[in-house]
Amino acid sequence: MRVVILENAKAVANFGADKIASLIKTKPQCTLGLATGSTPIKLYQQLIEQYKSQQLSFSDVSTFNLDEYLGLDGLHPQSYRYFMNENLFDHIDIDKRNTYVPIGNTSHPDQACFEFEQTLKSKGGVDLQLLGIGRNGHIGFNEPSSSLTSRTRVKTLTEDTINANKRFFKKEEFQPHLAITMGIGTISEAREVLLLATGYDKADAIQNAVEGPLAARCPASILQLHPNVTFVIDEKAAQKLQDIAFYKHIERENMRLKERTAR
Numbered sequence: 001m002r003v004v005i006l007e008n009a010k011a012v013a014n015f016g017a018d019k020i021a022s023l024i025k026t027k028p029q030c031t032l033g034l035a036t037g038s039t040p041i042k043l044y045q046q047l048i049e050q051y052k053s054q055q056l057s058f059s060d061v062s063t064f065n066l067d068e069y070l071g072l073d074g075l076h077p078q079s080y081r082y083f084m085n086e087n088l089f090d091h092i093d094i095d096k097r098n099t100y101v102p103i104g105n106t107s108h109p110d111q112a113c114f115e116f117e118q119t120l121k122s123k124g125g126v127d128l129q130l131l132g133i134g135r136n137g138h139i140g141f142n143e144p145s146s147s148l149t150s151r152t153r154v155k156t157l158t159e160d161t162i163n164a165n166k167r168f169f170k171k172e173e174f175q176p177h178l179a180i181t182m183g184i185g186t187i188s189e190a191r192e193v194l195l196l197a198t199g200y201d202k203a204d205a206i207q208n209a210v211e212g213p214l215a216a217r218c219p220a221s222i223l224q225l226h227p228n229v230t231f232v233i234d235e236k237a238a239q240k241l242q243d244i245a246f247y248k249h250i251e252r253e254n255m256r257l258k259e260r261t262a263r
């Protein structure tokens with residue numbers, strides 16, 4: 001488990017974008033696991049800039065998104081399909097047929113979840129999974145008490161999550177209380193995981209995820225078992241970690257080692 005603490009949200013976005021860009025350069029046909037929410041927006045902007053300046057092509061990349069609101073179709077401005085089109089897909093050269101977001105407007109959600117898992121499997125799984133984190137420690141829409149080995153399925157959202165996401169909906173607008181989400185077991189199978197968090201709001205969740213016990217109360221704590229996970233967080237989100245000095249020390253040591261081996 002690697003904990004990278006950076007100065008601010010911009011540095012977090014740069015770090016994440018560089019990771020994704022270097023994966024695409026070494027493996028143009030890679031499969032990315034993508035997230036929504038406000039946290040990855042700056043990272044997506046960086047990727048768009050790299051595409052526009054011809055440093056990066058997404059033409060052979062496939063993507064799988066973590067989650068979608070149940071009951072919203074992809075044309076609904078608050079749907080996660082719409083979010084992905086607006087914030088990334090419409091601005092790069094990705095083939096949209098290779099972009100998979102769980103289908104929210106289905107009358108057969110269990111079947112949709114099963115097919116999502118099957119498609120992910122047929123594509124060989126996720127190379128790099130990008131994650132945000134909810135204030136209560138959720139990843140995707142796996143709320144506290146989710147099974148730590150769960151697969152893609154329908155989940156009920158907590159009041160805290162509904163309130164946190166209210167800002168995206170208009171006052172009288174229907175806000176779904178259910179969502180389809182990749183399971184925690186599904187997420188854990190990604191070959192590499194990058195979790196981004198910024199701001200004081202996320203400090204408790206980060207402390208529980210990184211230093212708390214492995215527990216369904218904090219779904220992100222499952223990442224402690226992952227062999228290739230990096231938490232990329234800003235100083236504000238890091239403020240409740242007990243071992244900040246040690247995490248920073250490790251990063252400095254790693255940097256020195258890199259410089260020495262590069263000589």
Ligand SMILES: N[C@@H]1[C@@H](O)[C@H](O)[C@@H](COP(=O)(O)O)O[C@@H]1O
Binds near residue numbers: 131133134139140161
């Ligand atoms: N389902 C999404 C999560 O994938 C995301 O990580 C979380 C945090 O969002 P934000 O980045 O806006 O804080 O919000 C939603 O609940």
